[in-house]
Amino acid sequence: MSVHKEVKRVTTHVLQEMKHRGEKISMLTAYDYSMASIVDQSGMDIILVGDSASNVMAGHETTLPITLDQMIYHAASVIRAVNRALVVVDLPFGTYQGDSKEALRSAVRIMKEAEAHAVKLEGGREIKDSIDRILSAGIPVMGHLGLTPQSIYKFGTYTVRAKGEDEAEILIEDAKILEEAGCFALILEKVPAELAAKVAKEVTIPVIGIGAGGNIDGQVLVVHDMLGITQEFSPRFLRRYHNLYEEMRGAFKNYISDVKSGDFPNEKEQY
Ligand code: KIV
Numbered sequence: 175m176s177v178h179k180e181v182k183r184v185t186t187h188v189l190q191e192m193k194h195r196g197e198k199i200s201m202l203t204a205y206d207y208s209m210a211s212i213v214d215q216s217g218m219d220i221i222l223v224g225d226s227a228s229n230v231m232a233g234h235e236t237t238l239p240i241t242l243d244q245m246i247y248h249a250a251s252v253i254r255a256v257n258r259a260l261v262v263v264d265l266p267f268g269t270y271q272g273d274s275k276e277a278l279r280s281a282v283r284i285m286k287e288a289e290a291h292a293v294k295l296e297g298g299r300e301i302k303d304s305i306d307r308i309l310s311a312g313i314p315v316m317g318h319l320g321l322t323p324q325s326i327y328k329f330g331t332y333t334v335r336a337k338g339e340d341e342a343e344i345l346i347e348d349a350k351i352l353e354e355a356g357c358f359a360l361i362l363e364k365v366p367a368e369l370a371a372k373v374a375k376e377v378t379i380p381v382i383g384i385g386a387g388g389n390i391d392g393q394v395l396v397v398h399d400m401l402g403i404t405q406e407f408s409p410r411f412l413r414r415y416h417n418l419y420e421e422m423r424g425a426f427k428n429y430i431s432d433v434k435s436g437d438f439p440n441e442k443e444q445y
C-alpha cells in the first residue's frame with residue numbers, strides 16, 4: 175500500500191469556498207524555482223508570478239519593461255516547483271490592452287508555454303473585451319484594481335487610490351463589472367480599508383488586498399519585501415517578517431573573510 179498522500183490542489187473553486195466560509199486567502203509572489211518551492215511547501219494558497227519581477231528580479235524602476243517571454247520564463251520556473259498552490263501569472267504591460275485578440279494570444283502563451291493556472295490583468299471596464307475573450311477560451315482571470323502599477327505614468331504617483339467619492343464609485347462599479355464578466359478573484363491595491371471592505375461585501379468573488387486593510391478575503395505581498403530583502407521600499411502596509419538583507423550580507427561577508435584568510439575550504443571540505 176502506498177503511503178504517498180495526494181496533495182489537495184488549490185483551485186479557483188477552492189478559493190470561492192474559502193470566501194464562503196470566511197477563511198482568509200494567503201498569497202505571495204515568487205519568480206523562480208527555489209523560492210516558489212519554499213513558498214508552496216509553506217502551504218500558501220496562491221502564488222503570483224507578478225510583473226513586479228521587473229523591479230525585484232531585473233532592477234527596473236517600473237513594471238513596464240518586462241516582456242511576455244520573460245514572464246513566461248519566470249512562470250515556467252515557478253510552475254516546476256509547485257504542487258499545491260494556484261499559480262497566477264501577470265500579463266505584462268502592452269500585451270492585452272486595446273486588442274482582445276492579442277490579449278487572448280498572450281494569455282494562451284502563458285497557459286501553454288509556462289503551464290500556468292490563471293492570468294491576472296490590471297484594469298476595469300477599459301479592458302473588459304480582453305477579459306471576455308480570455309475567459310471565453312476557458313482561461314481563469316484575476317482582476318486588479320486600485321493602484322495599477324502598469325499605469326504609473328498616467329497617475330504619476332504611487333499614492334493611495336480611490337480616496338474621493340467619485341473614484342470610489344467607479345472602483346465599485348469596475349469590481350462588479352469584473353465579477354459579472356466571470357473573473358474568479360480580484361486584487362485591490364492601495365485603496366482605503368473601508369472601501370475595500372465594501373467591495374469585498376458587495377461582490378461574491380474573493381477580494382485579495384495589498385495595502386487595502388484587513389476586512390477583505392485575503393492578503394498578498396511581494397516576497398522580497400516581506401522577507402526584508404528589499405530595503406528601500408517601505409510603505410505603511412508592508413509587514414517585514416525577516417531582515418534577510420542583513421542576514422545575507424552577513425553571510426557573504428563571513429564567506430569573503432573565510433576565503434581571504436584561507437579558512438575556507440578546510441581539510442574536510444576538500445577531496
Ligand atoms: O506584480 C505584483 O507583484 C502584483 C502584486 C503587487 C499584487 O501585482
